[in-house]
Amino acid sequence: xxxxxxxxxxxxxxxxxxxxxxxxxxxxxxxxxxxxxxxxxxxxxxxxxxxxxxxxxxxxxxxxxxxxxxxxxxxxxxxxxxxxxxxxxxxxxxxxxxxxxxxxxxxxxxxxxxxxxxxxxxxxx
Amino acid sequence: xxxxxxxxxxxxxxxxxxxxxxxxxxxxxxxxxxxxxxxxxxxxxxxxxxxxxxxxxxxxxxxxxxxxxxxxxxxxxxxxxxxxxxxxxxxxxxxxxxxxxxxxxxxxxxxxxxxxxxxxxxxxxxxxxxxxxxxxxxxxxxxxxxxxxxxxxxxxxxxxxxxxxxxxxxxxxxxxxxxxxxxxxxxxxxxxxxxxxxxxxxxxxxxxxxxxxxxxxxxxxxxxxxxxxxxxxxxxxxxxxxxxxxxxxxxxxxxxxxxxxxxxxxxxxxxxxxxxxxxxxxxxxxxxxxxxxxxxxxxxxxxxxxxxxxxxxxxxxxxxxxxxxxxxxxxxxxxxxxxxxxxxxxxxxxxxxxxxxxxxxxxxxxxxxxxxxxxxxxxxxxxxxxxxxxxxxxxxxxxxxxxxxxxxxxxxxxxxxxxxxxxxxxxxxxxxxxxxxxxxxxxxxxxxxxxxxxxxxxxxxxxxxxxxxxxxxxxxxxxxxxxxxxxxx
Numbered sequence: 001x002x003x004x005x006x007x008x009x010x011x012x013x014x015x016x017x018x019x020x021x022x023x024x025x026x027x028x029x030x031x032x033x034x035x036x037x038x039x040x041x042x043x044x045x046x047x048x049x050x051x052x053x054x055x056x057x058x059x060x061x062x063x064x065x066x067x068x069x070x071x072x073x074x075x076x077x078x079x080x081x082x083x084x085x086x087x088x089x090x091x092x093x094x095x096x097x098x099x100x101x102x103x104x105x106x107x108x109x110x111x112x113x114x115x116x117x118x119x120x121x122x123x124x125x
Numbered sequence: 126x127x128x129x130x131x132x133x134x135x136x137x138x139x140x141x142x143x144x145x146x147x148x149x150x151x152x153x154x155x156x157x158x159x160x161x162x163x164x165x166x167x168x169x170x171x172x173x174x175x176x177x178x179x180x181x182x183x184x185x186x187x188x189x190x191x192x193x194x195x196x197x198x199x200x201x202x203x204x205x206x207x208x209x210x211x212x213x214x215x216x217x218x219x220x221x222x223x224x225x226x227x228x229x230x231x232x233x234x235x236x237x238x239x240x241x242x243x244x245x246x247x248x249x250x251x252x253x254x255x256x257x258x259x260x261x262x263x264x265x266x267x268x269x270x271x272x273x274x275x276x277x278x279x280x281x282x283x284x285x286x287x288x289x290x291x292x293x294x295x296x297x298x299x300x301x302x303x304x305x306x307x308x309x310x311x312x313x314x315x316x317x318x319x320x321x322x323x324x325x326x327x328x329x330x331x332x333x334x335x336x337x338x339x340x341x342x343x344x345x346x347x348x349x350x351x352x353x354x355x356x357x358x359x360x361x362x363x364x365x366x367x368x369x370x371x372x373x374x375x376x377x378x379x380x381x382x383x384x385x386x387x388x389x390x391x392x393x394x395x396x397x398x399x400x401x402x403x404x405x406x407x408x409x410x411x412x413x414x415x416x417x418x419x420x421x422x423x424x425x426x427x428x429x430x431x432x433x434x435x436x437x438x439x440x441x442x443x444x445x446x447x448x449x450x451x452x453x454x455x456x457x458x459x460x461x462x463x464x465x466x467x468x469x470x471x472x473x474x475x476x477x478x479x480x481x482x483x484x485x486x487x488x489x490x491x492x493x494x495x496x497x498x499x500x501x502x503x504x505x506x507x508x509x510x511x512x513x514x515x516x517x518x519x520x521x522x523x524x525x526x527x528x529x530x531x532x533x534x535x536x537x538x539x540x541x542x543x544x545x546x547x548x549x550x551x552x553x554x555x556x557x558x559x560x561x562x563x564x565x566x567x568x569x570x571x572x573x574x575x576x577x578x579x580x581x582x583x584x585x586x587x588x589x590x591x592x593x594x595x596x597x598x599x600x601x602x603x604x605x606x607x608x609x610x611x612x613x614x
Contacts, residue, residue: 052306093266
């Protein structure tokens with residue numbers, strides 16, 4: 001058990017990701033309000049994106065722009081740019097999902113006059 | 126020229142979907158002909174593409190000439206090309222079916238409907254062809270977004286089902302992306318072929334094991350595998366009649382193809398992580414899904430709900446097939462996947478016609494369908510034979526090869542599960558037929574209008590396809606055995 005904790009504490013980014021992910025998941029499962037569920041969903045998405053970005057960080061490295069055109073390129077001096085690019089796409093996907101979700105919420109509110117899951121389920125019956 | 130086919134097949138529906146809202150702003154009636162022309166062109170390109178891939182080997186298309194593993198790669202092998210032929214044909218038939226239904230069923234939102242269908246088709250093409258794991262994620266999400274919107278497009282009860290699907294689907298996508306980032310952190314690449322070379326040295330890594338598990342959960346939600354299936358029945362039942370066939374036929378199956386790609390082409394078939402063969406895990410979940418899905422289908426009253434649970438049980442049967450770890454089982458699973466796509470489309474067409482013509486939604490109402498309605502009764506008999514797995518339909522041969530594969534692997538539990546789910550399928554179709562033929566004379570007084578030609582066409586084509594797939598099962602299975610097997614199986 002102690003080994004697991006030291007492993008976690010030596011990777012604070014991972015710890016932050018796990019907390020954010022579980023927090024979002026908890027909100028998604030326990031809240032009945034649809035917009036609150038969406039907040040939880042967005043937290044889950046963001047936590048994964050955070051994990052992806054944080055994996056590119058290196059101690060003592062700089063932005064991925066060549067420092068000199070004559071010296072040979074040393075990968076250790078630059079952070080990895082690829083996760084950032086992936087993240088950009090993942091953020092766009094997340095925003096699109098959120099847009100569709102909010103549109104659905106608005107339509108649900110117009111139809112049922114409520115955003116509470118229990119109210120809506122009562123009306124559906 | 127022919128090596129551009131895979132890219133054209135994806136870009137054509139994508140650009141049509143993007144330009145449709147502009148073109149059809151003033152002329153909403155144009156949206157249907159445009160969508161039909163695009164899907165017909167896809168059919169006409171996908172068949173020569175399959176022919177080309179069979180005769181000249183797989184096509185690897187690098188977008189804008191950036192060589193993989195740095196660039197984006199499209200892999201059109203025989204498996205992908207066969208699935209694509211089925212996808213474009215079924216999409217075309219679903220569009221034909223949607224014609225007379227759409228203005229009424231969609232509350233006038235015709236342009237939205239056709240735009241979203243084209244977007245869905247292009248995203249599914251992307252999933253089938255994608256050569257790297259991250260693109261697979263992007264296309265999964267595009268397909269899922271267009272499905273959420275398609276389910277909710279008509280409003281009403283479907284909105285809430287669409288919202289639930291969205292919450293679960295996004296959770297699945299997040300899990301999949303998490304799995305991909307684990308794989309990326311461990312191997313430093315995203316390209317499937319490149320990763321397949323690097324992964325064998327990394328299998329002891331906890332990151333790879335965790336990533337694999339997260340990917341499986343994510344894709345499991347997308348393919349409605351049993352513990353994660355709760356979004357599917359409501360969403361497909363509440364969806365407008367013109368939408369549910371195309372979703373039921375294609376979306377879950379294509380997610381399953383994505384998973385097959387990852388386990389067989391990226392990981393390799395014989396992978397054992399921490400003493401647990403991955404295929405065994407997949408097989409156990411497939412066995413559970415095959416039985417539980419069929420039991421739940423038997424307990425339903427709503428016919429669309431019944432068919433939706435039938436689809437869930439068939440996802441399990443396909444997974445049993447591919448997880449046997451031998452050639453017979455794999456080929457049987459893929460062949461059954463093609464059959465299942467056709468049968469699910471046919472069943473939801475049938476339910477759509479029954480609702481549109483007779484207002485039938487539950488098993489009790491189904492007696493209203495007159496015995497004299499030969500189209501509905503005849504096609505239901507053919508499709509039921511396929512679902513149960515009676516010769517000469519394709520469903521029989523699919524199950525036959527899966528059972529042969531399971532016997533070859535000495536996996537008697539899987540054989541038992543398939544037989545049990547077959548019996549349960551028989552039981553719920555017997556319920557349907559009993560309700561149809563027990564009708565009292567007073568119920569058959571209703572004289573409905575003539576069934577529109579497009580309904581007859583789509584029902585006829587899909588039920589004919591169920592039989593044709595059975596008659597042609599030998600050449601198709603031989604083709605799959607010779608050309609479409611994953612490396613190392």
